[in-house]
Structures are given as structure tokens and as C-alpha cells.
Amino acid sequence: MIIAVSGTPGVGKTTVSKILSERLGYEYVSIKDFALAKGIGEKVGDEIEIDVDELSRAVGEEFSGRDVVIDGHLSHLVPADVVVVLRLHPKMVAERLESRGYPRKKLAENVEAELVDVILVEAIEENENVIEVDTTGKTPDEVVDEILSLLNSGVKRRVGIVDWSWAYDDVVQYLMLGGD
Numbered sequence: 001m002i003i004a005v006s007g008t009p010g011v012g013k014t015t016v017s018k019i020l021s022e023r024l025g026y027e028y029v030s031i032k033d034f035a036l037a038k039g040i041g042e043k044v045g046d047e048i049e050i051d052v053d054e055l056s057r058a059v060g061e062e063f064s065g066r067d068v069v070i071d072g073h074l075s076h077l078v079p080a081d082v083v084v085v086l087r088l089h090p091k092m093v094a095e096r097l098e099s100r101g102y103p104r105k106k107l108a109e110n111v112e113a114e115l116v117d118v119i120l121v122e123a124i125e126e127n128e129n130v131i132e133v134d135t136t137g138k139t140p141d142e143v144v145d146e147i148l149s150l151l152n153s154g155v156k157r158r159v160g161i162v163d164w165s166w167a168y169d170d171v172v173q174y175l176m177l178g179g180d
């Protein structure tokens with residue numbers, strides 16, 4: 001089975017994916033490393049631009065029929081049996097990205113993306129089987145317990161569990177409303 005773990009930068013995809021793959025005995029795959037190894041990523045400045053169609057084709061060819069956890073914020077766009085979208089209170093997204101030294105503009109873009117469910121909406125457009133998990137206030141192990149409990153009980157779709165609109169006032173300071 002292919003399990004994709006996606007979400008806004010900083011929500012904990014890598015941490016959770018590694019624990020999840022260990023507990024399931026699945027292979028762990030970083031989508032970014034995979035893309036680069038396949039020569040799909042192209043460096044533009046300090047960002048890597050990835051052709052998603054090419055990436056999807058390569059993932060299908062390489063992993064179909066294998067048991068893998070695919071980690072990365074593009075993983076919801078590639079063929080997977082289930083997509084896990086991790087969510088985190090946008091203020092905590094801001095704090096984690098701030099502590100990583102993200103530039104102001106990139107931080108604002110990502111806080112806004114979490115606030116308005118960008119990855120979740122894209123995942124739902126792409127895949128029937130989407131499981132949304134709120135990681136706020138949970139340890140990585142608790143998040144993995146929740147994912148495994150849902151998967152083991154046959155749940156393939158659980159969405160609409162968070163609404164960050166009430167948190168807008170907490171994060172407005174991080175947003176760049178209407179300009180640079």
C-alpha cells in the first residue's frame with residue numbers, strides 16, 4: 001500500500017512519516033529526494049521546482065504494488081492508496097517556521113496556506129481517500145497512533161475536522177495582506 005503524508009511545511013510530515021513507516025514495516029520515501037534522484041527536480045534559485053505529472057508517473061512506475069510511506073508536501077498529488085494530511089494550528093506553524101529562520105514572505109505564505117486548507121483541498125481534488133489528522137497538542141507518537149487506529153479500522157476518508165478560521169486573529173500578525 002502507498003501511504004502519502006502531506007501538509008504545510010513544519011506540520012511534522014517527516015517526523016510522523018518515519019515513525020509510521022517503522023511501525024508498519026514500510027519503506028520510507030522522501031518525495032523530494034526521490035524526485036532529485038530521478039532527475040525530475042530543477043533548482044530555481046534556492047527552491048526546487050518539480051514537474052508534478054512527471055513525478056506522478058515516476059512514483060507510479062517505481063512504487064505501485066510496494067508498501068511505502070511517501071513524505072512531502074507534494075505527496076498528495078501522486079498516486080497513493082491513502083493520503084494523510086497533517087494539520088497544525090497556524091500559529092504553531094508560524095512559530096516552527098520562524099524558529100527555522102524562514103524569510104518573512106515564505107512564512108506568511110505557509111501560515112496562510114494552513115489557515116485556508118490549501119493542501120487539504122488539493123488532496124481532496126486528487127484522491128478519494130484522504131485522512132486529515134490534527135497534530136496540535138499531540139506528540140508524534142500520538143499522531144501515528146491515531147493514523148494507525150483509523151487505517152486499522154478501515155477508515156479511508158475523514159476530512160473536515162479542523163476549521164482554522166477562528167484562529168485568524170492569532171495569526172494575522174504573520175500574514176502579508178495585500179502585498180510585500
Ligand SMILES: Nc1ncnc2c1ncn2[C@@H]1O[C@H](COP(=O)(O)OP(=O)(O)OP(=O)(O)O)[C@@H](O)[C@H]1O
Binds near residue numbers: 009010011138140141
Ligand atoms: N505531533 C507532532 N508531529 C510531528 N512533529 C512534531 C509534533 N510535535 C512536535 N513536532 C516537531 O515539529 C517538527 C516538525 O518537523 P518536520 O521536519 O517533521 O516537519 P515537516 O512537515 O516534514 O517539514 P517540511 O515540510 O519543512 O520538511 C519536528 O521538530 C518535530 O519534533
